[in-house]
Amino acid sequence: MCDKCHNYPEKTIDEVAEYYNELNQWHGKVEVNEIEVEAEEVLSKHAKRKAQPVFSGVLSYFPDAIKYIGYVSKVGNDQHNPNKPLHWDRSKSQDEPDALVRHLIDHSVDPMDDDGILHAGKVAWRALALLQKHLEKNPQ
Numbered sequence: 001m002c003d004k005c006h007n008y009p010e011k012t013i014d015e016v017a018e019y020y021n022e023l024n025q026w027h028g029k030v031e032v033n034e035i036e037v038e039a040e041e042v043l044s045k046h047a048k049r050k051a052q053p054v055f056s057g058v059l060s061y062f063p064d065a066i067k068y069i070g071y072v073s074k075v076g077n078d079q080h081n082p083n084k085p086l087h088w089d090r091s092k093s094q095d096e097p098d099a100l101v102r103h104l105i106d107h108s109v110d111p112m113d114d115d116g117i118l119h120a121g122k123v124a125w126r127a128l129a130l131l132q133k134h135l136e137k138n139p140q
Contacts, residue, residue, distance in 0.1 A: 065121075065124060068118070068124075069121060069125050069128065071121070072117055073088075074086060075115065075117055088129075096126045096130035097130060103119040103120075103122040103126065104119070104123050106119045107119035
C-alpha cells in the first residue's frame with residue numbers, strides 16, 4: 001500500500017468518501033494482509049465503520065441512560081427468568097411496540113413503574129429491542 005493509503009487519518013464521513021474516491025483513482029487494487037483486493041471493497045468496510053460512531057455518537061452522549069438500560073435488562077431478567085444468567089428471552093419479548101407505548105403513556109401519569117423502574121428506561125429498552133429485531137429482519 002502507498003504511504004497515503006497506509007497513513008489513513010481520522011476524517012469526517014464526507015472526507016472519508018472523498019478519500020475513497022481518490023484512493024480508487026490511485027489504485028484499482030490494494031494489498032490487504034498480502035492479498036490483493038479491489039480498493040472499493042476495502043474502502044466500503046472503512047466507510048461503514050466510520051459511519052457508525054458507537055462510542056462518540058451514542059455512548060458519550062447518553063452514558064447514564066445506557067447504564068440505566070443495563071439495569072432495566074438485569075431487573076427484567078431477574079423478574080422473567082429467575083435464577084438464570086442474564087439473557088434476552090425473545091419468546092417472552094414479542095410485543096415491543098405495544099409495551100413501548102404503554103410505558104410511554106404510564107410515564108406521563110407517573111415516571112416510576114410499580115417495580116421501582118422508570119417507565120422511560122423500559123421505553124428505551126423496548127425501543128432498542130424493536131430496532132434490533134427490525135435490523136435483523138432487514139439487513140442494511
